[in-house]
Amino acid sequence: IKNIAVLTSGGDAPGMNAGIRAVVRAGIYNGLNVFGVKRGYDGLVNGEIVPMDAKSVANIIQRGGTILKTARSDEFRTYEGRKKAFENIQKLEIDALVVIGGDGTFTGASKFIEEFDIPIIGMPGTIDNDLAGTDFTIGYDTAINTVVDAVDKIRDTAESHDRLFVVEVMGRDSGLIALRSGISTGAEAVLIPEIKVDYDAIMKRLDKTRKNKASRIIIVAEGDKEGGIVVADKIKENFPHYDVRLSILGHIQRGGRPTCMDRVLASRLGVASVEGLIAGRRGEMAGLICGEVQFTPFKKAIKHLDDINENLTRIVEILSL
Numbered sequence: 190i191k192n193i194a195v196l197t198s199g200g201d202a203p204g205m206n207a208g209i210r211a212v213v214r215a216g217i218y219n220g221l222n223v224f225g226v227k228r229g230y231d232g233l234v235n236g237e238i239v240p241m242d243a244k245s246v247a248n249i250i251q252r253g254g255t256i257l258k259t260a261r262s263d264e265f266r267t268y269e270g271r272k273k274a275f276e277n278i279q280k281l282e283i284d285a286l287v288v289i290g291g292d293g294t295f296t297g298a299s300k301f302i303e304e305f306d307i308p309i310i311g312m313p314g315t316i317d318n319d320l321a322g323t324d325f326t327i328g329y330d331t332a333i334n335t336v337v338d339a340v341d342k343i344r345d346t347a348e349s350h351d352r353l354f355v356v357e358v359m360g361r362d363s364g365l366i367a368l369r370s371g372i373s374t375g376a377e378a379v380l381i382p383e384i385k386v387d388y389d390a391i392m393k394r395l396d397k398t399r400k401n402k403a404s405r406i407i408i409v410a411e412g413d414k415e416g417g418i419v420v421a422d423k424i425k426e427n428f429p430h431y432d433v434r435l436s437i438l439g440h441i442q443r444g445g446r447p448t449c450m451d452r453v454l455a456s457r458l459g460v461a462s463v464e465g466l467i468a469g470r471r472g473e474m475a476g477l478i479c480g481e482v483q484f485t486p487f488k489k490a491i492k493h494l495d496d497i498n499e500n501l502t503r504i505v506e507i508l509s510l
C-alpha cells in the first residue's frame with residue numbers, strides 16, 4: 190500500500206486527535222502518503238479528503254474533539270452512498286483506511302469491505318467503552334474522570350444541604366461509565382441498563398444507612414430504561430423526607446483534554462493500525478488487552494457485552510454502608 194486515509198466517525202471522544210496524529214505520523218514514518226477525511230463517512234461520500242503531513246497534526250495530542258470533525262452519516266448507510274465513497278477513494282488512489290469510532294463506525298466499515306474489498310483497520314474511539322476486543326476504548330478514561338470531577342463537586346452541595354442527588358451519566362446501552370465513576374465517587378447506588386433495577390432493595394439500603402450519611406449520590410446510566418428523571422421521581426415518591434435533586438451531566442462528558450491514559454492508548458493503537466495495514470490486516474479493530482495490542486474482527490468487536498463484571502457491582506453495595 191502507498192496511500193492511506195484516516196477518519197473519525199460517530200460521537201467524538203477525547204483522544205481521537207492523538208489517534209489521528211499517530212496514524213498520520215506512523216504512516217509517514219513508514220513511507221506512506223496519508224489523507225484525512227472530514228466529517229466521518231460523510232466526507233468519503235462527498236469527497237472531503239485532504240492530504241495530511243507531520244505538521245498538520247502538530248500540537249493536537251492534548252486537544253479534545255477531533256480536528257477532522259465527525260458525523261453519523263445517513264448516506265453511508267445506503268449502497269449508493271458507499272459507492273460514491275468508493276469512487277472518491279479510487280480517484281485519489283487511496284489503498285486503505287483507518288477508521289476511529291464505535292459500533293456504528295465498524296458496522297459501516299464491514300459493509301464497505303464486503304462490497305468494495307477495501308482494506309480497513311478500526312480504532313476504538315468512544316467514551317462508552319462498549320466494544321469487545323479492547324479493555325478500554327479511547328475517550329473512556331477522560332470521560333470517567335470528567336464525571337468523577339463533576340460528582341465530587343455535587344457531593345459538596347449534597348453534603349452541605351443533606352440532599353440526595355440523582356446524577357445521570359452517558360452510556361447509550363452501557364453502564365460502564367456509571368459503574369466506574371460510581372465506585373470512585375462513593376455512590377450509594379448505581380443503576381445500569383445491564384441489570385434490572387430492584388427499587389425495593391435500593392430503598393431499603395438507603396433507609397438502613399441513613400444514620401451514617403448526610404448526603405447520597407445515585408448514579409444512573411442514561412441507557413438505563415428509566416433514566417434520571419424517572420428515578421428521581423420514584424425516589425421522591427418513596428422517600429418524601431429526602432431533599433432530592435437531579436443533575437444530568439450530558440455532553441460535558443465528551444469534551445476536554447484527554448488524560449495521559451487516553452493519549453497513550455490512542456498513540457499505541459494508531460501505530461498498530463498502520464503497521465497492521467502494512468502487514469496485510471483488514472476488517473479488524475486494534476485494541477489493547479492486558480497491555481498488549483490485539484486485533485479483533487469488526488463483527489466480534491461490535492458485539493455489546495452484557496456481562497458486566499459482577500465484582501464491580503458488588504463493590505458498590507459493600508462500600509455504601
Ligand code: F6P
Pocket residue numbers: 200291315316317359360361411443
Ligand atoms: O456513544 C457516545 C455517546 O456520547 C453516548 O454515550 C450517547 O448516548 C450518545 O453518544 C449521544 O449522542 P449525540 O451526541 O449524537 O446526541
